[in-house]
Amino acid sequence: MANVRFENITIKYGNHTVLSNFSLEVESGQIMCLVGPSGCGKTTLVRALLGLVKPETGTITVGDRCLFDAAKRVNVPAEKRNIGIVFQDYAVWPHMTVIENVSYPLKKQRRPKSEIRQRAMHVLEQVHMVDYINHLPGQLSGGQQQRVAIGRALVTNSDVVVLDEPITNLDAKLREEMLIEIRMIQQRLGATILYVTHDQHSALQLCDKMAIMRQDGSLSQYGTDEDIILRPADRFTFEFIGVSNFIPITRQGNELYLDCGELIPYPGLPADSEGKEMGVRLNDVVFDHDSPVKAKVISRVFLGSENSYFLKLGERDIRVQQSMLDARTLGTVEEGETIGLRFLNPHFYSKKEANPA
Ligand SMILES: Nc1ncnc2c1ncn2[C@@H]1O[C@H](COP(=O)(O)OP(=O)(O)OP(=O)(O)O)[C@@H](O)[C@H]1O
Ligand SMILES: [Mg+2]
The missing domain is CATH 2.40.50.100 (RNA polymerase II/Efflux pump adaptor protein, barrel-sandwich hybrid domain)
Structure with missing residues (x-):
């Protein structure tokens, strides 16, 4: 378990500044929902955390580990950052069975076979997919596929798990089930989760804390869901959250x-x-x-x-x-x-x- 801190992060694509001196904390063992309109820079922030895009300024730390510090020229490579990720687009690999999907990150780390099997099975128990280990994703429901994806993100004992719009493809009922599922998995494992979405309803259901971003990439408000609903910081947050x-x-x-x-x-x-x-x-x-x-x-x-x-x-x-x-x-x-x-x-x-x- 560890917290995540972004401090004074500035990210540009060419001369388009997406984030400017952006700071945010995800507290240890909590679910933080980052919510904001499409194109405001949420995935860009996630990519910076994963080490896939390099900020011009600022620091990123996980627990007491510094992953990135522009001034001190620290930039831990992506594969050493130990962050689990579930992206919306490529949730699971279609040609691998459930257990192969979940084992893959451990195989890449060249762990012994027996350990891989044991840890993969342990995670599959956590996400309630033990009965499906030899199924291919095409034989699973959308919600089951997402559970496999979450299992894969958790299997390396990541300090932090990021879910970037993981369930927008699912229908309303499955979405509901998945949110409950994510909540339960989080409580069992005590993981620190950064959950990114433009859907305020999912965010309200899931979060311990919530951060609202404006279209221009600035932070409008950070707080509990009650803070944000009952004491919105400004008109943007008030209008964004609810009608x-x-x-x-x-x-x-x-x-x-x-x-x-x-x-x-x-x-x-x-x-x-x-x-x-x-x-x-x-x-x-x-x-x-x-x-x-x-x-x-x-x-x-x-x-x-x-x-x-x-x-x-x-x-x-x-x-x-x-x-x-x-x-x-x-x-x-x-x-x-x-x-x-x-x-x-x-x-x-x-x-x-x-x-x-
Ligand atoms: N590789 C890139 N090159 C240039 N511009 C990019 C690149 N990736 C993203 N952008 C731009 O940066 C801005 C932020 O994009 P980002 O993907 O972070 O938004 P988002 O908040 O995740 O949106 P959504 O909710 O639609 O996923 C957008 O204006 C986007 O067009
Ligand atoms: Mg995005």
């Missing part, structure tokens, strides 16, 4: 109003919210017959564990997710009806600047 409504706030005379085509009074708006937008997540809009803020129900769709509503507040579209528990206690409303709204956990952000055309 929200945004309502502009306007002052007229001494009063602040929700600007919905018509001005709607909403008591309790903070004094400094003038000119900003109020962001509210879909599950933080609750129905309250006593609220003076009245919206009209355009549609209700039942989604199994929740109701999804489209409402009109003035001329503005409002979306609401109502859990079945709320539906039972507060009741549902139907198309054409009018309902009072309350906004829980509102966040106030400056308006987004319009993109120059």
Whole structure:
């Protein structure tokens, strides 16, 4: 078990700077999910950790081992870094059986045959694939293949395992199973895991800590999932993690109003919210017959564990997710009806600047 520290990492491809003085820690024995939009530099960071791309500045350490230090010219070769990796694209080798796949990293290290067999079988037990050792990947489900890939990443007792978008190819149910599987494997082995994804739902399910990257490769926030959901650092994180409504706030005379085509009074708006937008997540809009803020129900769709509503507040579209528990206690409303709204956990952000055309 070891932590991973990136400090002041700068990486360029030609004259395109992907990461600039980027710092981040993955704590020992934890799962850290690195989340960010496509192209922001997540895989680039992983490649730097593996020794496949060389930063211009900074240091990378695993436990007390320095893998890279630009200033001191330390650059441990990729094959000596002892990092397990599961990439999305080439999860397992199709021409090798399950046990051959998992044994391969040990064969490359020229371990004795008996040791290879014993360690491979041990890892296959951990990932629950002992019954399939002679199967080829083509004879396995997607989730089973990923388990083999994870087994292969773990077999050399890597200090750290990196999973870069390992399960995006899987359907929703298998994805769910795999996340639980990764969690359980991690708990059994106590491995340090860096899990890279642009899918916030997987990240929320899996992580001990989460890091959110902006499109420009900078870090927006690092914290627990609760920090990130309840106390988002900025509008980027708030919008990236979950879906929200945004309502502009306007002052007229001494009063602040929700600007919905018509001005709607909403008591309790903070004094400094003038000119900003109020962001509210879909599950933080609750129905309250006593609220003076009245919206009209355009549609209700039942989604199994929740109701999804489209409402009109003035001329503005409002979306609401109502859990079945709320539906039972507060009741549902139907198309054409009018309902009072309350906004829980509102966040106030400056308006987004319009993109120059
Ligand atoms: N070998 C390369 N040469 C030049 N540019 C590259 C190279 N690899 C990546 N890039 C560019 O660097 C940026 C970051 O790429 P990277 O693969 O790290 O993104 P990512 O965050 O992993 O995205 P995704 O979520 O789509 O996997 C992108 O703009 C990409 O086009
Ligand atoms: Mg990537």
